[in-house]
Each structure stands twice: as C-alpha cells, then as structure tokens.
Amino acid sequence: MTKLLIAAVAATIAFVAPATAKERVFTHEGITYSYTATPSANGVVLEGQASKGGKFRLVVKGDWVNGYAGGARVSFRAPKREATVQVAQR
Numbered sequence: 001m002t003k004l005l006i007a008a009v010a011a012t013i014a015f016v017a018p019a020t021a022k023e024r025v026f027t028h029e030g031i032t033y034s035y036t037a038t039p040s041a042n043g044v045v046l047e048g049q050a051s052k053g054g055k056f057r058l059v060v061k062g063d064w065v066n067g068y069a070g071g072a073r074v075s076f077r078a079p080k081r082e083a084t085v086q087v088a089q090r
Contacts, residue, residue: 025034035048035056043061050056050070058067058074066075 023034023036025032027033031053032051033048035046038045038047040059043059046056046058046060046067048056054070056067056069058065058069060078063078064075065078068074
C-alpha cells in the first residue's frame with residue numbers, strides 16, 4: 001500500500017504550485033488522496049491522507065522527496081517535470 005501511495009503522490013508532485021496552502025484532491029487507481037501543499041523554508045510540504053493507506057507527510061526540496069507515508073519512512077527522487085513545447089504556427 002505504501003508503494004502505491006508514494007507512486008500516486010509522486011505523480012502529482014510535478015503539478016504542485018507552492019503559492020498557498022489549499023486542499024487538493026485526486027483519485028488514482030480507486031484511491032482518493034486529499035492533501036495540502038504548503039511552502040516552507042525546507043521546501044514544499046505535502047500533508048494529507050489516502051482513503052486507503054493512511055496519512056502522509058512529504059517534503060519536496062529540489063530533486064528529492066523525504067517524509068512518511070502510511071507509517072513508513074520514504075525518500076525518493078522527485079519526478080522530472082515535462083518540458084512544455086510550443087510549436088509556432090505559420
């Protein structure tokens with residue numbers, strides 16, 4: 001369960017906008033995740049709960065994510081953001 005939680009939250013890290021702490025909700029493989037993203041001196045803090053798997057608290061700083069998910073300590077490289085390609089129309 002922890003691996004699924006990590007994968008789902010990691011999939012959304014690229015979309016975290018560290019502007020304000022507002023609750024975000026998404027569903028991945030039938031599990032609903034509710035969390036807040038709060039900027040801090042240590043990076044962006046993602047805190048929330050999954051409908052299955054329990055609570056999580058992750059800190060995203062640079063290329064790394066550290067914290068706890070489902071009671072287990074986790075640390076992994078943050079997913080790279082996809083580069084936006086703009087095509088000029090002639």
